[in-house]
Amino acid sequence: MTPAExxxxxxxxxxxxxxLLDALEELATQVRDGDRRLLGPLRLEAExxxxxxxxxxxxxxxxxxxxLVEADAWGRERAERLDHDHAEQRELLAASLDRLRDxxxxxxxxxxxxLDLIALIRTDMAEEENDLLDPRILRDDVVSIEPEGx
Numbered sequence: 001m002t003p004a005e006x007x008x009x010x011x012x013x014x015x016x017x018x019x020l021l022d023a024l025e026e027l028a029t030q031v032r033d034g035d036r037r038l039l040g041p042l043r044l045e046a047e048x049x050x051x052x053x054x055x056x057x058x059x060x061x062x063x064x065x066x067x068l069v070e071a072d073a074w075g076r077e078r079a080e081r082l083d084h085d086h087a088e089q090r091e092l093l094a095a096s097l098d099r100l101r102d103x104x105x106x107x108x109x110x111x112x113x114x115l116d117l118i119a120l121i122r123t124d125m126a127e128e129e130n131d132l133l134d135p136r137i138l139r140d141d142v143v144s145i146e147p148e149g150x
Contacts, residue, residue, distance in 0.1 A: 003067040007138035010064055013056055014125050020049050021118050028118070032111035039107045043100050046114050050093050050100075053121065057086045064132070071137050078132055085124065092120065 001009070027042045060082065068078040099105060099113050132138075 001063060001067075002140045003071060003138040004135070004140045006063050006067045007133050007135065010060060010133060011129065013059075014129065017053065017056060017125065018122070020052065021122060024049055024114065025118050028111045028114040031107050032115065036107050039110065042111065042114065046100050046117075047097065050097055054090070054093055057089055061086060067138055068132060071139075078137070082128075082132060085128070089121075089124065092117070 024042075024045055027038055027045055031038050031042050065079045065082055068082060069075040071078070096113065096117050100110065
């Protein structure tokens with residue numbers, strides 16, 4: 001997969017993730033606003049989303065990270081940022097799963113936790129798009145940082 005193809009794949013998957021987040025946000029808002037009948041579906045859909053998002057980050061680790069490393073002189077720094085962001089996200093996902101599975105947790109707190117998580121993931125995706133998925137970074141042409149001698 002070329003760097004540009006990798007970039008396009010991630011952007012397209014972000015679009016799909018945003019659609020899932022929109023549906024999840026609607027469900028969480030209904031529970032937060034008092035519809036306790038939707039607590040079970042909210043837990044189920046939030047858990048499904050978290051697993052889907054984890055799959056997304058693991059794909060980025062396998063494909064986006066190497067493309068970033070090879071992109072230019074700052075590639076290693078960008079890849080390290082991706083590593084750091086993914087480590088934080090995985091900690092957050094694990095904590096979120098624990099809270100979702102806590103049967104004693106009040107519905108309004110479950111819903112608020114999901115809404116907070118949605119906001120964080122949206123912010124993370126936007127920052128990733130701005131900072132790591134710039135078409136000037138992930139492109140298929142070769143960029144040389146050393147002048148030719150001669």
